Amino acid sequence: MKTLKTAAPIMTLFLVFSQGIATWAASITLTPDKDNTIIQATDPSAQLSNGLGDIFVGRTNQDGSGPAVTSIRRGLVHFNVAGSSIPAGAVITGVSFKITNVMTNNGDQTLSLNDVSQNWGQGTSDFNGGVGAPATQNDATWLYTFYNATTPSTSPTWTTPGGSFSSTASATALAPGGQSGNVISFSSTQLIADVQSWLNSPTSNFGWAILGNESTGQTAKRLNSSESANSPQLIINYTVPEPTSVALAAMGLLSMLVVAKRRAL
Numbered sequence: 001m002k003t004l005k006t007a008a009p010i011m012t013l014f015l016v017f018s019q020g021i022a023t024w025a026a027s028i029t030l031t032p033d034k035d036n037t038i039i040q041a042t043d044p045s046a047q048l049s050n051g052l053g054d055i056f057v058g059r060t061n062q063d064g065s066g067p068a069v070t071s072i073r074r075g076l077v078h079f080n081v082a083g084s085s086i087p088a089g090a091v092i093t094g095v096s097f098k099i100t101n102v103m104t105n106n107g108d109q110t111l112s113l114n115d116v117s118q119n120w121g122q123g124t125s126d127f128n129g130g131v132g133a134p135a136t137q138n139d140a141t142w143l144y145t146f147y148n149a150t151t152p153s154t155s156p157t158w159t160t161p162g163g164s165f166s167s168t169a170s171a172t173a174l175a176p177g178g179q180s181g182n183v184i185s186f187s188s189t190q191l192i193a194d195v196q197s198w199l200n201s202p203t204s205n206f207g208w209a210i211l212g213n214e215s216t217g218q219t220a221k222r223l224n225s226s227e228s229a230n231s232p233q234l235i236i237n238y239t240v241p242e243p244t245s246v247a248l249a250a251m252g253l254l255s256m257l258v259v260a261k262r263r264a265l
Contacts, residue, residue, distance in 0.1 A: 023239040025093070028086060030079045030234045032226040034122040034207075036140045038163055039132040040072040044152060047141035048132035049125040052227050054102055056130045058109060058212025058219040065217055072214050073130055074163055075223065076120055076140055078207030079234045081198040087240050090199065094237035095191040097171070098183050099210075100230040103222030107177040109213045111221065112169035113186050115194055116206040118158060121146040130220055165209040170194050175212070175221045181230075184223070195236060 037050035037057075050056065056073035063071040077099075097113060123139030125132070135147040142162055144155035158164050171188040198205035213219035224230045 023091075023241055025237070025239050027235065027237045028084060030081070030084055030236065031231045032077050032207075032234075033080045035075065035077040035225045035232070036120070036122045037132065038074050038076065038140050038142050039130075040068060040070050040162065041142045042069075042161070044143060047135040047139075047143060047147055047152065049123065049135040049139035049141050049147070050127055050132045051122045051136065051139050052124055052126035053128060053133075053225065054228065055099075055210060055223040055225045056132075057111060057210050057221050057223065058106070059214055059217050060130050060220050061218040063217055068214065068217075071217055072162065073132075073212070073220055075210030076116065076163070076207060077210060077232060078120075078205070079198075081195055081205060081234075081236070082202035086199060086236065086238055088199075090238040090240045092192050092196040092199065092236060092238050094235075095187060095195050096235040097186040097191065097208075097232070098235065099232040100224040100228075101175050101182050101184055101221060102180060102224055103220070104176075104178050104180045106219050106221065109175050109177075109219050109221055110172055111175050111184065111186075112172045112211045113191070113208040114165040114167075114169055114211060116163065116165045116209050118145055118164045119206050120163075123147065123149075130222065163209050169211075170208065175223075195234075 035055060037055050039048040041048050055075035057075045058073060059068060059071040063069050120140035121138035123136035125134065125136045125139050127133040135141045137149045139147045141147050144157055146156055148155040170190040171186040173184050173186045175184050176182060212221050226232060
């Protein structure tokens with residue numbers, strides 16, 4: 001009967017102790033390895049981009065209150081999660097994507113992050129504004145994932161013009177009007193799932209599309225890119241299982257304690 005009375009406390013000690021050594025927690029902050037702005041343009045010979053400039057999202061006033069023909073802007077951002085110092089097998093426990101709002105015009109607008117389903121590129125196009133510049137080699141554009149500046153017609157295309165991405169937002173956040181330099185922060189359980197998937201399956205990582213309000217004209221927001229001093233940041237919290245050898249050594253030590261306890265009884 002004494003053995004039965006002491007068995008439960010010993011097992012509880014093992015579980016608590018094993019959980020205490022089973023994982024360790026860490027955090028890492030990543031900056032993009034590429035980002036871009038794709039600019040609405042249906043003419044294959046007149047593709048625009050903004051690979052080295054700020055990121056623009058939403059709609060300019062080019063189409064007024066009419067249907068969007070040339071006014072939509074969409075951002076693309078990618079982080080090399082699997083190539084970072086996060087070890088394979090880590091469990092992602094928290095994700096926060098932060099980006100700085102540069103332009104305060106056009107009032108409060110809700111932005112979203114949507115998981116991209118095709119690979120894309122960043123070239124050297126650069127324009128200080130939402131108009132964009134002619135796409136350069138390997139730029140992502142409205143029609144093309146990697147623009148071929150020499151022979152545009154051979155450029156690989158998006159499955160859907162304007163970018164191929166999930167129709168469901170992974171997270172949303174408010175880009176307020178009236179204040180420049182404020183940081184827009186996105187977080188959600190789906191962002192955690194996205195990053196976990198990118199860590200486990202690196203070939204599935206094509207980053208996020210940053211979308212603004214595309215329902216009406218003059219809603220565009222200007223955001224800092226990785227070329228600016230205030231680069232976008234991806235803050236990842238994760239836990240890592242201890243090596244099996246450590247766990248086995250702990251189990252052996254606990255087994256010895258159990259045997260010693262029983263002998264004492």
